[in-house]
Structures are given as structure tokens and as C-alpha cells.
Amino acid sequence: MTVEEILKWQQSYKVYADKDIKGMDKEFLQRALQGQSKYGEEAFRMKFVVRISTCPILMEFDARIISRVTQEKWPHRIKLVSVTGIDFAGRIHDVDDICTYVTNWKDVYEIDLNLDLPRVYGKRDFRRKANAPQGKLDKDRLLTDLIRMARLRLRACEYERVQVVVETGIGLGVFAGTTIGIDETVRSLSASAIRQVLEEDGPTHRLTVAIARKGFQCFRVESS
Template identity: 60%
Template structure:
């Protein structure tokens, strides 16, 4: 790890805005219950159910278990996409109101929370990329302060031989390229750490935002949107 040196007289740290970010969580744990029952239309056929409540049964105080034999998981893709677009729109609107010039985004909920064990992770990553591209394409001109968007999407996936496998980075690159993105806000998609990018951008004198690493959920790597108890997207 590298310690970043700075003095109290430095202004660049004051240019960084930390954004709390909502997401959808399909990891299959107790706090995911609203996401699972909202976005998976056949969840009753996929998970073990509690006989007394009719809801997914909780094992070991936290986890939902899949039935040994269950049909393919069916997503309410329209609802997932609509909510993902609302999340993108809310984040960008908050940043714009705070006069952020460069927004550093990352792949919220696109790792373990995307539902790999459910067989829907590839679909979720593609929907997330579509939501980001669509909002920027159609509504980018409404943001008056944002000058650029940077997607920090480190590449992690490799096979046993060390060969790189398709990752979130590829889904976003493919989405923006295949649809000939021509929004008013320039977009950069990079295989890079968001903190490194944010510090570098701030040192160039730009007001920049990034995911809040000190968020009460961020500490544990958990970002979700529950319909009864939800994390608001805000700027700190």
C-alpha cells in the first residue's frame, strides 16, 4: 500500500465528493429479501420457503438456500432496468447539484451481488451497463456541471491458466461501443482503481466524486436498495 502525502494547506482533498450509492443485491442473504421478492418473479420456486411465513427461509441466521432442483430464475427485467436507471439518474443529479465536474463511477452490485449462483449475473451486468449508457445518452445534456464520466472497472476474472475472462469492464465497453454512444458528456471506461483515479483527478484541480469508502455499508462492501429500508443516494 502507498501512503499519499499531503499537507493541511493542500486544497485537492477538498475537491473530492463522496457519494453513497444504491444498488440491487442478489447475494441471497436475509437483508436481500425485498430485492429477491421484488425482482425475481418465480422466487417461490427457486428458494427454500419458511412454512410459517411463506418467505425465503433463513439458514444460519443469514442465508437463503436454493432448492436442489429449481427452474431457471426469471427476472422482472423491465423493473430491474427502470430502477437501475433511476439510481444512475439520482447519482448524477446529486453530483451535478454539488457542482462535480468529473464523476468516477464503479460497478456497484456487479460482483457477488449480481447473482452468479442464480445464473443471472451476466444479465444484471448488461442491464447495469445499458442503464448507465441510456441515461447519459438521453439526459446527459441536462447536467450542467458534469464534464466527464469515468467508469473505474478493474478486471479481475481469469481462468486457471491466467487467461483473462470477460468481465464487467467488457460489458460496459461493449454497451457503449455497440450503441455508438454520442451523448453530450464524454465517457472513459478504464481498468483502474477508483481511488487512484479520484486522487489523480482532484490533484489536477477538478471537483470529482467517487463511491464513499467510509459509508456504513461500504465498509462491508454491501450496497443494496431495499424497498422498506433503503440506502439513499446522497453526496457528503
């Protein structure tokens, strides 16, 4: 790759935000995009922000380098889009995710009585109580917000003239809340949110959405 290419890719960086979210303004975004957002409310607000830029994939998952020459145009047609979603890994940065959507979080995690929040260990992680129950989700609110996030993300892709979207957020990994037993429900709601947005907004989109599943197999949902 060349210096000119790298500069061009950096200059392609754009941000789309849900302006109806409380506190979402340019001053906040400028600070947050410099890595200065605070844990809790500000980190939660960033769930409704999409970052997108030209970002060529020059290596496969098995670490094999994809060969190319600088004259080829295909790398300039690949964009990286941030994944909007909820973080249930149980870490201080995303404490509002836990307190907003897990209705029995006080029964699940050890509590810091001074802060009335989950107790933090190692400056980052929450600890589940011994013999604690599984987490209980506010499913309606979670689904509503996931739909809002998915809609923002797909509209950002539309504005950037993306033709094929590869959606990789279904698995969610540790962020789905495996440690408190909510992961299957979270994955199901994440998939339902994307499906509902495609069904409701399909006539307005010109996208092909590929859903990455286990084993990296994909199926496509056409919306045109």
C-alpha cells in the first residue's frame, strides 16, 4: 500500500449519530471520538453512533495475506462499519448496559453499597454473586433499542452507497452475557432486530445484507 492510499482511507472516515438521543451533540461526539468518553451514560450514548470508513481487508482470518498491486481498485470498495449493540460482558465501562437492560442486576452481581452499582474488581470487571440467579432482561426495551441501532447502521451504509453489508454482530461473543445466562436471548433479539428493520424498511433500501453465521456461512436477505 502507498502513503497516498492510507491518507485517502483516513479521510473517508465519517460518523453518523442518532440526534434524538439525550446529550448527543457535536461537542460530545468530538470528545468521545478522541477516546475521552466516560463510563456509564456517555459510553451508553455511543451505542447510537456509527463510524464508517474505507478499510481494505488485506488479510484473511487464517492470517494469510491477500496479495494485491497498488493499481487494483477493489480495496477502495471495502468499508469498515462499527457494530452498534449492547455489551453484557460485565465491565465498568458499560455499566449502564447492565443497569438498563438486566432488571435483576442487584441480585446477580456483588454490589458496591457506596455507589449502589456493581462492585468493580481489577479496575474493570464485575463479579457475579455466589449462587446468583440468571439475569432477567427487559426484552421489550432491549429489542426496541437494538432495532434503533440496526436502523441507524443500515441507513449509514445506504448514505455511504454500500451495496453489500456483511452483518457479523449476531454471535456477539462475550458481549452477549454468557456469564449471566442471557446470551441465547440476546442473540435471538439481535437477529430479530435486524430482520424487523429489513422487513419494515426494505422498500427504501438498496442493500444486500449477508448474515454471518457459525462457521462463517452466510445467507442473504435482499431489500430493494
